[in-house]
Amino acid sequence: MNERSVKHGTFTVERRYPAHPAKVFGAWADIAAKEIWMDDPDFKSDGTKAELDFRVGGHEHFSGLAPDGTPYRYEALYYDIVPDQRIVYSYEMYTGDARMSVSLATVEIVPERDGSKLTYTEQGAFLDDIEKIDEREEGTNFILDGLGKYLASQSGS
Amino acid sequence: MLDQLVDPDLDRIFHALADPGRRLMVDRLSRGKASVTQLGQPLAMSLAAVLQHVRVLEACGLVRSQKIGRTRTCSINPVGLRSAETWISERRALWEFRLDRLGGYLADEGGGLPPDAGAGRAQPLNQTER
Numbered sequence: 001m002n003e004r005s006v007k008h009g010t011f012t013v014e015r016r017y018p019a020h021p022a023k024v025f026g027a028w029a030d031i032a033a034k035e036i037w038m039d040d041p042d043f044k045s046d047g048t049k050a051e052l053d054f055r056v057g058g059h060e061h062f063s064g065l066a067p068d069g070t071p072y073r074y075e076a077l078y079y080d081i082v083p084d085q086r087i088v089y090s091y092e093m094y095t096g097d098a099r100m101s102v103s104l105a106t107v108e109i110v111p112e113r114d115g116s117k118l119t120y121t122e123q124g125a126f127l128d129d130i131e132k133i134d135e136r137e138e139g140t141n142f143i144l145d146g147l148g149k150y151l152a153s154q155s156g157s
Numbered sequence: 158m159l160d161q162l163v164d165p166d167l168d169r170i171f172h173a174l175a176d177p178g179r180r181l182m183v184d185r186l187s188r189g190k191a192s193v194t195q196l197g198q199p200l201a202m203s204l205a206a207v208l209q210h211v212r213v214l215e216a217c218g219l220v221r222s223q224k225i226g227r228t229r230t231c232s233i234n235p236v237g238l239r240s241a242e243t244w245i246s247e248r249r250a251l252w253e254f255r256l257d258r259l260g261g262y263l264a265d266e267g268g269g270l271p272p273d274a275g276a277g278r279a280q281p282l283n284q285t286e287r
Binding site: 007009011013015017018019020023024027033036037038039101103114115118120122124126 | 249
């Protein structure tokens with residue numbers, strides 16, 4: 001059992017997409033679309049179906065298995081939806097039965113001349129250091145992989 | 158309370174890794190320790206230049222080095238990345254990845270814009286932490 005602890009953090013990620021705000025919004029509102037771009041290739045299916053009830057008060061659920069077989073679960077609740085403009089929802093992440101984090105996520109979509117700007121802001125309470133990976137190199141690699149993809153995506157433009 | 162939990166080194170890490178030479182060094186070190194000379198071998202640069210890059214990597218906490226005799230040995234410093242804020246950095250990295258995938262998805266779908274508008278890929282803007 002981990003010791004009890006809470007870390008609070010806020011981060012923002014912004015992207016410009018050459019796509020109409022309605023298209024960007026649609027990618028968050030439609031479960032089929034979301035399954036495509038939210039899919040983490042490292043995670044395996046646990047046989048359950050993802051669910052998305054995309055309306056104020058609606059729930060979202062998906063779960064899967066980490067590469068080492070650990071079950072992961074995501075539960076979300078939608079608070080505010082302004083079509084093509086804004087989505088506010090909370091989400092919890094579980095590993096097994098242990099709650100790893102509770103976050104408030106805000107997605108803002110602003111039209112621009114050549115497409116849309118998306119701003120994702122997450123304000124989170126990260127609990128009990130559950131995601132602390134024993135093999136520290138793993139965390140390093142994770143960050144560097146993410147960074148590599150990030151940089152690769154930049155170099156292509 | 159919040160301020161002390163925000164990772165001041167993340168911007169420096171991103172900056173340090175924006176350089177291809179330094180990425181090569183980190184890649185090399187992720188496979189094991191190396192001397193400054195060894196790190197410089199695949200790069201056409203002076204030892205002094207290599208050392209400067211090592212210092213940048215050290216300053217952001219990605220790499221540590223130790224001088225034994227006349228040889229400076231470098232190794233990756235995972236502890237630097239497993240600091241209290243790693244949690245948040247990892248979550249952010251995940252969203253960086255996801256939003257790039259969203260860009261790929263939108264590109265595949267066609268953006269619903271006139272064909273000549275906004276040709277190109279998703280453009281990352283600034284990333285900020287508060």
